[in-house]
Amino acid sequence: MLTYKVFAVAGAGNIGVFIVEELLKLQAVGKIDALVVLTRSTSSPTIARLALLSPAPIFEEVDYTNPTSITQALSKHHVDAVISTLGHAGGALDAQPGLAEAARKAGVRLFVPSEFGNPTEHLTAGMLGQKGTFQGRLREMGLPSAMFYTGPFADLIFEGYLEWDVKQGKVEAGADGNVHVSYTARRDVARYLAYVLTTLPAKEIEWRTFRIEGDRKTFNQIFADYEERTGRKLNPKYRSKEELEQTLKENPKHFSSMLQYSWISHGGTVGEPDQLDNKLYADWNPIKVVDILTEI
Numbered sequence: 001m002l003t004y005k006v007f008a009v010a011g012a013g014n015i016g017v018f019i020v021e022e023l024l025k026l027q028a029v030g031k032i033d034a035l036v037v038l039t040r041s042t043s044s045p046t047i048a049r050l051a052l053l054s055p056a057p058i059f060e061e062v063d064y065t066n067p068t069s070i071t072q073a074l075s076k077h078h079v080d081a082v083i084s085t086l087g088h089a090g091g092a093l094d095a096q097p098g099l100a101e102a103a104r105k106a107g108v109r110l111f112v113p114s115e116f117g118n119p120t121e122h123l124t125a126g127m128l129g130q131k132g133t134f135q136g137r138l139r140e141m142g143l144p145s146a147m148f149y150t151g152p153f154a155d156l157i158f159e160g161y162l163e164w165d166v167k168q169g170k171v172e173a174g175a176d177g178n179v180h181v182s183y184t185a186r187r188d189v190a191r192y193l194a195y196v197l198t199t200l201p202a203k204e205i206e207w208r209t210f211r212i213e214g215d216r217k218t219f220n221q222i223f224a225d226y227e228e229r230t231g232r233k234l235n236p237k238y239r240s241k242e243e244l245e246q247t248l249k250e251n252p253k254h255f256s257s258m259l260q261y262s263w264i265s266h267g268g269t270v271g272e273p274d275q276l277d278n279k280l281y282a283d284w285n286p287i288k289v290v291d292i293l294t295e296i
């Protein structure tokens, strides 16, 4: 059974650090041989923290504007699989085509593009269009890839991107709050990805899309679950489609409005329940939204 033994994670940030940690746990028990972290600079606090782990990753400084530096770093360690966790900040996602081309030249057998959200395969425009377009590029390159759709990160979205203040009862929903959204916490995304990439044979991973969710809830269900669990009352603000449109007209980058608008317009799940790949990891047991909100 052909599997992957040497991994590289490009860009250890919001999601990347969790993936690095989970893969290192598998290295500790002999399921993988080595993990390389590609970074622009080894002098960051994140890299310093990861260097203290045991086993620790191998760090390789790369220049994303110089793909040869990436090919050399990957070839040196005989990397089998590259996981891109480059983000939107600083235009890092622009570096993905060069990263993939460098990986192909280095003989990498699997490329996981930086998805980790809702499906993008049919998108060509907007912030997420870049991800959808890049999937086509990977197919043209013939570089086997695997996509992970996870929905919003349950441990980051509410008090982060959605700007809630749960303890103060300040929560928001788009429209009538009845749209279903998939959520997965970063630790669970990383555990799942590390598990399937080290367990399934390569032929069951290549060109595959994994659709996973730790929880699937409407905002009204989330509010009810929270109130029932804590006995505390929330004060939801419902923002109509017209109101969200008005906000986005005034400020097209207003992130919480972008998210709510997208969910009420196109849905917020990773797919239909029968399309989910949660079952591939029988012991996954991801955390539920209500458990996260009551920990805040």
Ligand SMILES: NC(=O)c1ccc[n+]([C@@H]2O[C@H](COP(=O)([O-])OP(=O)(O)OC[C@H]3O[C@@H](n4cnc5c(N)ncnc54)[C@H](OP(=O)(O)O)[C@@H]3O)[C@@H](O)[C@H]2O)c1
Residues within 6 Å of the ligand: 010, 011, 012, 013, 014, 015, 016, 038, 039, 040, 041, 044, 064, 085, 086, 087, 088, 089, 090, 091, 092, 095, 114, 115, 116, 117, 118, 150, 151, 152, 153, 154, 156, 157
């Ligand atoms: N579902 C969700 O709720 C959710 C939330 C956040 C992100 N995401 C998705 O997850 C993926 C990764 O996003 P992220 O937020 O984890 O990424 P991030 O933290 O913004 O960036 C990851 C790493 O990219 C590297 N990088 C390379 N070039 C860079 C540049 N020019 N500017 C800034 N950083 C650069 C940095 O590592 P070095 O400094 O070591 O080079 C950085 O730590 C994206 O596809 C994003 O859309 C999903």
